[in-house]
Amino acid sequence: MSEDIPAQGGPTLERRLATILAADVAGYSRMMGENEEATVQTMRGHRGVFDALLKQHHGRVFNTAGDMILAEFPSAVEAVRCATEVQAALRTRNEHLPPERRMVFRMGINLGDVVVQDGDLLGDGVNVAARIQTIAEPGGICISSSVYDQIQNKLSLQFKALGDRSFKNIGQPIRTFSVVSGDGTGALPSAPAVSKRAIAAGAVVALVVAAIGAGGYWLYGQNEAKRAEQAALAAQLEAQRLATEEAKRALDTQTRQAADLARKAEEARSAAEAAQREAVLKVQAQAADEARRRADADRKRLEEDLEKARADAAANRSASDAQAQKVASAAAAPATTAKVAAKAPVDTHFDGTYNGVLCNHPSNSDKHSCWPVELAIRNGEATGSWTARLVNKSSYLHVAVGPDGAVSATLDGWKPTDATPLAGAMRGRLAGDHIDLSGRWATGLRIDGHWTRAQ
Secondary structure, eight states: OEEEEEOTTSOEEEEEEEEEEEEEETTHHHHHHHOHHHHHHHHHHHHHHHHHHHHHTTOEEEEEETTEEEEEESOHHHHHHHHHHHHHHHHHHHHTSOGGGOOOEEEEEEEEEEEEETTEEESHHHHHHHHHGGGSOTTBEEEEHHHHHHHTTTSSOEEEEEEEEOOTTOSSOEEEEEEEOTTSOSBOOOSOHHHHHHHHHHHHHHHHHHHHHHHTHHHHTTHHHHHHHHHHHHHHHHHHHHHHHHHHHHHHHHHHHHHHHHHHHHHHHHHHHHHHHHHHHHHHHHHHHHHHHHHHHHHHHHHHHHHHHHHHHHHHHHHHHHHHHHHHHHHHSOHHHHHHHHHSOOSOTTOEEEEEEEEEEOSSGGGOEEEEEEEEEBTTEEEEEEEETTTTEEEEEEEEEOTTSEEEEEEEEEOTTTOOEEEEEEEEEEETTEEEEEEEETTSOEEEEEEEEOO
């Protein structure tokens, strides 16, 4: 859970509740003074174990300073579990190092409120964890009461109450606990029991060898006892070797488990990315199918409009031909009939020259374009032409005007992509001195036109 709070005179700061683990090497300055390179190498190896187990328990390192490590966990249980496993793994690793190179950590864990700043965590929640690690024994773990309240009865560990402790720059005393070993000490066991037996056996061997050098002939009589001693020593050394190999196998197992977890996480990430790509492709395919269906419907509607426009044009021409035939018949009739026919109106009142433009309207408004086309209407019909700029070919607009001013038109143009013929249809009216038409090309592209009679 987190919340944003406004910083005075600055951007908003994020606060949240987090479990903080602070780890520090005991005697690090002394080790650096004795052998700097060896200490850095040991620290690097210990950090490898630390980081692998940290990732396994969903933690992250958010700050380091020399030998200090600060890590954040989303769960108090995971933080304590990680700390105990790190201490156990480092004890095993120290067994394979010379005594002067063995490196142990003190650890402190606190659950508290923190401030987030560029991935780093600040505030009392971090400070308390750093302070309580200072009272932990080398190789041990101390926790605050806020962590203890969260993990009690959830982990198979024993705890020792250390009471309320006061720390520098911390306003209130902090009730603390230490994770204890089976014997009740504050530090977790530093080596298997078999190692102590092996050391004792080594001391026995040294005494036996000294006695052999001093006793001479007397020891010769004790040959059987010596062989028994040597057999016991060999058994103890073999037990130590087996324990060392077992510890090495445990460390190898932990390393393999960490590698398996990293591999599974990578596989899960790859599977999630593949599923996301598949979902995007599916959505794109559905959109393409929908666009294809709309285009087919628009094309069918346009073909119907084109066929109707052609039928209207044919009807208008038939009406004009009938009117002309009627006028001619009236002219051939007797004079009286001619006089009557002369009074009938002839459908030429729409005739004249009209200046205007045609305009394409693609979905991309930046590609909107218009060009001039002149119409000279004679006996209700006109044909305008222009040169298609992209293909350098002539295009035509055929217009038929009905007696009621209804206008139908057909278009004969060219596709700009491959210069193949392209048809279109438009409809509208001639009212007053203005013609307004609208329609579509066979591709579905919208087109309209507007003209005004020249004075």
